[in-house]
Amino acid sequence: MFDHVKFGVTDFQASRDFFVAALEPLGARIVSEGAPDQGVEILVGGNESLCFYQTEEKPAHLHIAFSAGTRQEVDAFYRAALRAGGRDNGAPGLRPRYHRNYYAAFVIAPDGHNIEAVCHKPAE
Template sequence: MFDHVLFGVSDYAASKAFFLKALEPIGIAVVSEGPLGIELSADGKSSLCICQTEEKPAHLHLAFTAENRQQVEAFYRAALEAGAKDNGAPGLRPNYSGKYYAAFVIGPDGHNIEVVCHEPEV
C-alpha cells in the first residue's frame, strides 16, 4: 500500500543507530542517505525515511513484518540492546488473531515500534 513513510526525529544520529540495530534482524538496511535524511528498506519496494526535525515529533506506531517468529525475538533483543524500552515481549497476541506473534518497544522519540509475524510456529 505504501511506497514510503517519512517522519522526523529529534536526534537523527541516535534514531539512525537505533533503527539500524533494531531492524537489522528483519533485513532492513540503508538504501540511501543524504542531506534530507536516511532511507531504509528490506525489499526495495517500500521504505522508511527518517529526517531531523526541530519540532517535537508526534508519537507513531510503526509495525514491521517478520518472516518468522525468530526474527520477532531477534528484533526485540536488538532493540533493547539499542536502548529501547520494553512495550510488550515477544509472544502470541490471541486478541488480534491466533497466529499474531509480535513484540513491541518504545524507540528514542517515544514511537511504538512493533515487529509481527503472521505465520504459524514451525
C-alpha cells in the same frame, strides 16, 4: 503494506543507530543517506522504506509495524532494539486478541514511537 513512511526525529544519530540495529534482523538496510536534515532511507521490505530526518519539532507518536518472516525474527528484532536503546513495550509473544497466530514484539524508539515486528504465521 506501505511504499514508505517518513517522519521527523529530534536526535537523528540516536534514531539512525536504533533503527539500523533494530531492523537488521528483519533484513533492513540503508539505501540512501544525506545530511541529518535530509535524512536516511532504510529499505525494510521488497520496495518499502522507512525515511526520517532531523527536525526541531517534537513529532507526534507513531505506531509502525514491520513484517517478520518468522517468530525468531520477531525475537531477534526485540533483542536488537533493546540493545540499541529501545524501551520494552511488549515482549515477544502471541497476541490472540488480534488473531491466533499474531506473534509480535513492541519497543519504544528514541522519540517515543511504538515500533513493532509481527509474524502472522503459525509456529514452525
